[in-house]
Amino acid sequence: MKLNAIERAAMNNPIRAAHQHHREAAWFHRLAGGNLAGQNVLEVGCGRGVGAEVLLDRLHANHVTAFDLDDTMVELARQRLHQRPVSLSVGDICDIQQPAASHDTAVDFGIIHHVPHWQQAIAEIARVLRPDGLLLFEEVPRHILDTWTFRKFTVHPRENRFEPNEFTAELSRHGLHGTARIEHHLGGLIFIGAARKS
Template sequence: MKLNPFEKKLVQHPLRFWLQNHIEAPLLTSMMPKPQPYIQHALEIGCGFGNGIHLIREHFGAEHVTAVDLDPEMVSAAKAYWRTSTHGLEQLEFSIADATALPFREAQFDTVFNFAVFHHIPDWQSAIVEVARVLKPNGYFVIEDLYRAAICNPLSRRLFEHPQQNRFNHQQLLHMLRQAGFQIVCDRNLFNLSGMVLAQKGCA
């Protein structure tokens, strides 16, 4: 499901990027093993306006980033943002793609990132299975997301357009990750409103 106009304005606000860069990304990197593993090729699901690419490069040290989004407008905006940056489009790829049917071969990526995207996906379980497919054995899935209680309430329904059926909480997310072959390395749950998870794909 695509963002509505209000949410598009919200996610591209400078305050949102500040929070991601100074609060969320350090919390996520603190969950990673030390020394932090080398990421040659990362995938971001739901690239939005391109802020996540900065986090993946600067905080996680990814050499190459493939960024996908279901919304062509988001892909175009992210590409335009990075085209005018000091780094340009070097070591970046962009694609319009559905998270439940990723157009990539098996075991292609070292790490996959979900920065608050899966609560937009009606069939989020299939998206997790797809992440497992495209991740290399021992690869990491870095997740931060919103849960049922945060999006299935009157205020959220008034402001945003989120799927209201088949939503998940922290324990349901962990259960599905384990079913898809992931081991939970670290997880944090904020009152079942939102959470962070570092999951690692097992070896076949």
């Protein structure tokens, strides 16, 4: 699902960008066991390109392939990442237009909870990761999406949401096994983790 105007404002501002560049980059650096130097990285749901910028500048990815369902966001990402080692496209996480086993790492900066058929999204991520490839994820759990604030001001699928244990069980079902304990941040607003493809 595309973001509404309130969510766009919340996700596309200097505070959010600074948080991604500093705190989220540090979390993913730790969960990855270091940087992503030399890696071909897939970002699912690129928004206006801040995540790809973080992957290149903070985690030192060699190349980032990124897509988003919203063509307006992809155009903003193109402007932001002009002449950077990034491939951008409009795309659907449930039908990733990349070959099987083509990426070293996939990164989810809080996109999968927007996807009605999130299990299919995980299956697609597993498909495009090479053996021993890594998924780094940051997600919002069901009990947060069910709060009055989220129901009133954001647009998310209402059915078939997940808590961290359900999310990691689905990862395991597709051969993506956790590399560390799930961490909760921002007062439980999000959970983060990493899983490696067996």
